[in-house]
Amino acid sequence: MPVARLLDHKEAAELVEKLSNSYKNVHYYLSFSTPVDLVAAAIISAQTRDETVNKLTPALFAKYKTAKDYADAKLDDLAKDIGSVTFAGNKAKNMISTFRAISEKYGGKVPNSMEQLTELPGIGRKTANTILINAYGIAEGIPVDTWVIKVSYRLGLSLNKNPEKIELDLMKLIDKRYWHNFAYVLKAHGKAICQAVPYCSKCPVSGICPKNGVTTRN
Numbered sequence: 146m147p148v149a150r151l152l153d154h155k156e157a158a159e160l161v162e163k164l165s166n167s168y169k170n171v172h173y174y175l176s177f178s179t180p181v182d183l184v185a186a187a188i189i190s191a192q193t194r195d196e197t198v199n200k201l202t203p204a205l206f207a208k209y210k211t212a213k214d215y216a217d218a219k220l221d222d223l224a225k226d227i228g229s230v231t232f233a234g235n236k237a238k239n240m241i242s243t244f245r246a247i248s249e250k251y252g253g254k255v256p257n258s259m260e261q262l263t264e265l266p267g268i269g270r271k272t273a274n275t276i277l278i279n280a281y282g283i284a285e286g287i288p289v290d291t292w293v294i295k296v297s298y299r300l301g302l303s304l305n306k307n308p309e310k311i312e313l314d315l316m317k318l319i320d321k322r323y324w325h326n327f328a329y330v331l332k333a334h335g336k337a338i339c340q341a342v343p344y345c346s347k348c349p350v351s352g353i354c355p356k357n358g359v360t361t362r363n
């Protein structure tokens with residue numbers, strides 16, 4: 146059984162370049178037009194398939210255009226409008242609190258700093274990174290979701306389990322010019338090849354990956 150091992154900087158640089166070249170056209174997977182749309186989509190997306198979110202958001206974005214529209218929404222109405230996703234009631238509640246704070250503190254404009262974003266109710270570092278990268282083009286870190294956790298462990302980019310520690314490990318090993326897209330590269334690789342039981346023989350980075358040949362979910 147291949148043993149997990151942290152890559153050194155040289156190996157990581159080679160791996161990141163190869164992997165990024167293999168998934169050149171990947172991008173953020175949720176549809177949005179404005180920072181307000183993106184905050185709404187990101188909150189709705191927790192534990193929900195991207196396709197489900199992208200199916201419901203066109204009608205949602207047509208009805209709720211500004212932070213104030215969400216802030217003033219009736220909980221029951223908003224929960225009904227996002228009723229096709231899991232935990233719709235809780236997510237609607239979170240959206241109203243978040244957009245109330247954005248309306249009251251920032252005049253309805255979604256803030257563009259990590260500190261201000263993570264002070265908002267319901268916005269953690271992962272979502273803040275997602276907003277900064279995709280709404281404002283600012284890569285202050287790397288959003289760590291379940292795909293990033295699983296695949297970066299296999300690849301030897303982090304041996305930690307805690308998302309904030311994993312993000313720090315990735316930021317140490319990966320050149321900043323890759324940060325804006327690397328979470329989406331890992332997700333694409335996890336979905337296509339490095340699945341629960343991976344297809345190592347088809348993997349573009351099998352020559353560097355410490356877990357090459359793994360046949361279990363670890």
Ligand code: SF4
Binds near residue numbers: 340345348350358
């Ligand atoms: S598919 Fe196999 S070789 Fe490729 S990253 Fe996953 S575990 Fe490593």
